[in-house]
Amino acid sequence: MKVLVTGGAGYIGSTTAKALEQAGHIPVILDSLLTGPREFVRDRTFYEGDVADRALLARVMADHPDIGCTIHMAARIVVPESVAQPYVYYRDNVAKSLELFHELSSLDKPRVIFSSSASVYGPVEGFEVRETSRLEPPSPYARTKHMMEQVLQDLASAGDLQAIVLRYFNPLGSDPELDTGVYAREPPHVLGQMTLAAMGRRDSFQLTGTQHPTRDGTGIRDYVHVWDVARAHVAAVERFDDVLSEEAVASSVINVGTGRGVTVRELLAIFEDVLGRPVPVVEAPPRPGDAVGAFANVDKARALLDWTSELTVADGVESALRWMEKRRQVLGYA
Ligand SMILES: NC(=O)c1ccc[n+]([C@@H]2O[C@H](COP(=O)([O-])OP(=O)(O)OC[C@H]3O[C@@H](n4cnc5c(N)ncnc54)[C@H](O)[C@@H]3O)[C@@H](O)[C@H]2O)c1
Helix, strand or coil: CEEEEECCCCHHHHHHHHHHHHCCCEEEEEECCCCCCHHHHCCCEEEECCCCCHHHHHHHHHHCCCEEEEEECCCCCCHHHHHHCHHHHHHHHHHHHHHHHHHHHHCCCCEEEEEEEHHHECCCCCCEECCCCCECCCCHHHHHHHHHHHHHHHHHHCCCCEEEEEEECEEECCCCCCCCCCCCCCCCCHHHHHHHHHCCCCCCEEEECCCCCCCCCCCEECEEEHHHHHHHHHHHHHCHHHHHHHHCCCEEEEEECCCCCEEHHHHHHHHHHHHCCCCCEEEECCCCCCCCECEECCHHHHHHHCCCCCCCHHHHHHHHHHHHHHHHHHHCCC
16 A cells, blocks of 8 residues: 655654565655655655645645645654643644645545654552553653543544544654664764763763652663564555544544553563673653653453564663664764
């Protein structure tokens, strides 16, 4: 199938485009290059522009009438930036997505797979969240994702679109050939911080928040290999109609995680094991807004997508470390 991938120059979008190709599908990329690097598009069919540009979208669909599904990944994704600049987050992630969805509906392209996030969940005892668990998005970024989930549900109820919402947990690593990966110069997430400390670009890794009610006091997350996340999209594309008909719904929400929680201390131990040496660590109080975290219940992904994660956290760490060595060749900076 031909699949439109908005945000296909980004970290997860470019990896998903590759997984689609490997499964015999053809990705068509729409990306403004707001943040994603041109290099990640490679030689794929590419439209540079905004998801809210209706004329552009009409042209894409006229050029590719066989596009059968849209994966909407394009978004702004930095949580602290969303706190500082809520307007641009609501404009780009909410208002522009709404325009995109309306245009897709007008063009009679109803199938949408939407990138949502585990950050929409509220705190849950035991830390395992199901799709039906309470939602309490803590940041403007997470609220944009929650809002678009609701918008999609309403559009689907009205018969305008059909939607599969994938709530990703914490993607890490790169594609198997290391063509793409994390491209932020200073990756802000926990694995990025460990990597910078390991490379000597930071004096130490700051372990923030050690008094959480978890087994070792540090935050818990569900680190899922980005290649597994990409494969989940292939499954969603291929099983799109089956998923909705099995549930007899017009929209469905599915967690994409491993089903296993890993604390920051446990991640650090895995990281040091893969690296083969210890990393200097300084313990520090939690940063404002730091969440205890959660891990996914993945029953629904298994049942409806026939998908489970296959790669381990250690695989993801190894892949991330190898990518950091290689990315100078791809992006021109380490
Ligand atoms: N990376 C994560 O940890 C994570 C976790 C959960 C969910 N997600 C979601 O997954 C999706 C992809 O995330 P990512 O990590 O690959 O981010 P990314 O920033 O690497 O990719 C987003 C891409 O969207 C493009 N873009 C942004 N606004 C656009 C617009 N208006 N029009 C066209 N293109 C636009 C950017 O240029 C970029 O290439 C996002 O929707 C994000 O919210 C990411």
